[in-house]
Amino acid sequence: MIPLELIDTAELPDGGTLRLMRRGQDFSILFGRNELMxxxxxxxxxxxxxxxxxxxxxxxxxxxxxxGLGMGFTLRAALAVLPADAKIIVGELVPKIVEWARGPLAHLFGDGLDDPRVAIEIRDVYELIAGSRAAYDAILLDVDNGPDGLIHAANDRLYGKQGLRAAHAALRPGGVLAIWSAYPDKVFADRVARAGFMVDEVKVRATGGRKGAHHVIWVAIKV
Structure with missing residues (x-):
């Protein structure tokens, strides 16, 4: 069996540690025993x-x-479909994640971080949302394991009434709030709807193929 190797660690602002691991050609980021990505x-x-x-x-x-920058899969997928005049701001709370993106994970990011459409902000994404009014056509959130603060307690405010109303205000008319989760949550979906969105819960394969575990994406349109 190929051994699991620790590449680096990153400390979280309110305690806890992320671990960047490698097994052969595969990389993962762990929080405790939870594989985040x-x-x-x-x-x-x-x-x-x-x-x-x-x-x-x-x-x-x-x-x-x-x-959430993560391993860059959302960013690269966005760059592949967005037009040349688009603008993408990535809010990443943990500076080490950006270092990994330009270091041991650079092969996953390709030239995405250097695309002229992209700007990286080392900030809590909540600040980027709460400080904006009708600024974005889309807000994509993948900052935790679901609509709660597993790895960063302050993430709870993103998913509560205040955070959802802030996202609603930060979007332009008809804008999209898309939220990733490892699991479904009907209570949360109802909360999104009450914040002024038309919500569609979409199940997608984690692998992108026809087999494997499902994850959930809530696609919410500002109404």
Whole structure:
């Protein structure tokens, strides 16, 4: 068996540690015993971008906010479909994630970080949302394991009434809020609807193929 190798660690602002691991050609990021992401599973992260873009198709110069850099799968999928006049802001709370993107994970990111459409903000994505009014055509959130604060307690505010109303205000008319989760949550979906969105819960394969575990993406349209 190929051994699991620790490549690096990253400390989280409110405690806890992320571990970047490698087994052969596969990379993963762990929080405790939880595997937050893996280079083997990219389908649902890519779908987060493509499902949102399907609702935006035809808009001129779309402005997208991506919460969480991860392993770059959402960013690369967005760059593949967005037009040349688009703008993508990526809010990433942990500086080490950006270092990994330019270091041991650079092969996953390709030239995505250097694309002129992309700007990286080392900030809590909540700040980028709460400080904006009608600024974005789409907000994509993949900052935790679901609509709660597993790895960063402050993420709870993104998914509560205040955070959802802030996202609603930060979107342009008809804008899209897309949220990734490892599991379904009807209570949360109802909360999104009450914040002024038309919500569609989409199940997607983690692998991007026909087999394997499902993840959930809520695609919510501002109404």
């Amino acid at each position: 893996s280079s083997r599973l990219r389908g649902s992260e890519e779908a987060l971008a493509t499902l949102a873009y399907d609702r935006l198709r035809g808009r001129a110069a779309p402005h997208m906010l991506v919460g």
